[in-house]
Amino acid sequence: MSDKIIEIEDVSFQYDYDKTVLSHINFSMRAGDFVGLVGPNGGGKTTLLKLILGLNKANNGTIRIFNTPIQEFKDKNKIAYVSQKANAFNRGFPATVEEVVEMGLTASLGIFKRIKKQHKLAVYEALKKVDMTSYAKENIGNLSGGQQQRVFIARALVSEPELLILDEPTVGVDQQNVSNFFDLLSKLNQQHISLLIVSHDLQAIANHVTNVFFVNKTIQAIDSLEDYPLFTLGGE
Numbered sequence: 147m148s149d150k151i152i153e154i155e156d157v158s159f160q161y162d163y164d165k166t167v168l169s170h171i172n173f174s175m176r177a178g179d180f181v182g183l184v185g186p187n188g189g190g191k192t193t194l195l196k197l198i199l200g201l202n203k204a205n206n207g208t209i210r211i212f213n214t215p216i217q218e219f220k221d222k223n224k225i226a227y228v229s230q231k232a233n234a235f236n237r238g239f240p241a242t243v244e245e246v247v248e249m250g251l252t253a254s255l256g257i258f259k260r261i262k263k264q265h266k267l268a269v270y271e272a273l274k275k276v277d278m279t280s281y282a283k284e285n286i287g288n289l290s291g292g293q294q295q296r297v298f299i300a301r302a303l304v305s306e307p308e309l310l311i312l313d314e315p316t317v318g319v320d321q322q323n324v325s326n327f328f329d330l331l332s333k334l335n336q337q338h339i340s341l342l343i344v345s346h347d348l349q350a351i352a353n354h355v356t357n358v359f360f361v362n363k364t365i366q367a368i369d370s371l372e373d374y375p376l377f378t379l380g381g382e
Contacts, residue, residue, distance in 0.1 A: 149177045150213070151309055151340055152198060157207030159193060167193045169363050171207070175342060177308070180335040182355040183344045189362035191344045192230075192313055198342075199227055199311065212308075226250075226302035228295075230314035230344075243289070243297050244282040247272055250301035272300040275337070276330060292323035296330065303334075310334065312343045316350065328354045 152175040159168045168190045175181050183191045196202040197209060200216055209216040212224060247269045273279045276296040281289065286297060295315055302310060312331075316324050324347075332354045335341050345351050348358065348368070358368040 150174050151177050151211065152342070153208075153210040153213075154197075155208045157197065157204045157209060159190075159197060159202060159204050166363065168197075168361075171365050173359065173365055175340065175357075177340055178335075178338065179357060180332070180341045180355045181343070182348070182351040182358040183342070183361050184346065184348045184351075184358060184368070185361040187346075191361045194361060194365075195227075195311055195313055195342070195344060199225065223305050224308045226305060226307035226310050228298050228302050228310070228312045228315055230317050239287055241286050242282065243273070243278060243284050243286055244269055246286050246297055247300045247304055250304040268304050268306075269300075272304040273297075275303055275334065276300045290320070290323075292319040292327060295319055295327065299330075299334075303339075307339070309340045309342065312341070314344055314346065316345070316347070324350055 152173070154171055154173040157168065157171040158166065160166045171194065173194075183194065185191055193202060197204055198211065198216075200211075200219065211219045212221065248265070250272070251265055251268070270279055270282065273282055276299050278293065278296050278300060281293065281297075286294060289297065299310070299312075299315075315331075316327060319327055328350060331341055331343070335354075341355075343351065343355070351358070360366050360368050
């Protein structure tokens with residue numbers, strides 16, 4: 147069996163008003179990879195994530211997730227997603243860090259199921275992975291942007307996914323903490339979690355990812371940092 151966890155062959159996508167967003171995309175990702183997607187605003191990076199997550203349907207081509215055609219893929223717990231809007235919430239939201247991470251169990255428990263001891267242990271294990279256990283009882287609104295993003299990653303990890311997808315995770319994170327944040331992602335990757343990340347900052351991810359792809363309607367591998375400025379000029 148292939149160790150590819152994402153396989154995309156000749157996929158295109160356009161909205162109803164006939165604007166082509168992605169054209170003839172061929173892309174694959176293997177278990178254990180840490181893949182970065184970069185490119186200009188409006189180039190289709192987030193749309194590509196939505197196709198992989200099954201939130202949008204391709205106009206043509208095929209997508210396989212964990213060796214299963216996407217239309218047949220049901221094991222949603224294998225994938226966790228942190229959107230770029232994850233930390234766009236009211237800072238007065240009355241929830242502790244622990245409670246926010248517990249929300250990641252809703253899909254498996256249901257809305258009204260009682261949190262049991264094993265679930266509490268899973269929450270603290272997820273917080274441990276992102277070095278946030280000491281903040282468990284803190285109100286989420288009192289944390290910095292970088293700390294909040296770590297909590298949202300813990301919320302994604304609590305269901306023990308095999309693939310973590312992040313869309314612009316450093317939005318709202320001060321520059322001083324961006325490097326520490328990517329160090330954290332690298333540590334998660336070393337713990338056998340595959341990572342797919344959209345970022346606007348190639349320099350920030352270059353020393354952490356295993357592969358980088360430039361997305362601007364089409365997709366192309368970036369073999370060196372020197373290639374990226376040419377791609378950027380061509381993509382605007």
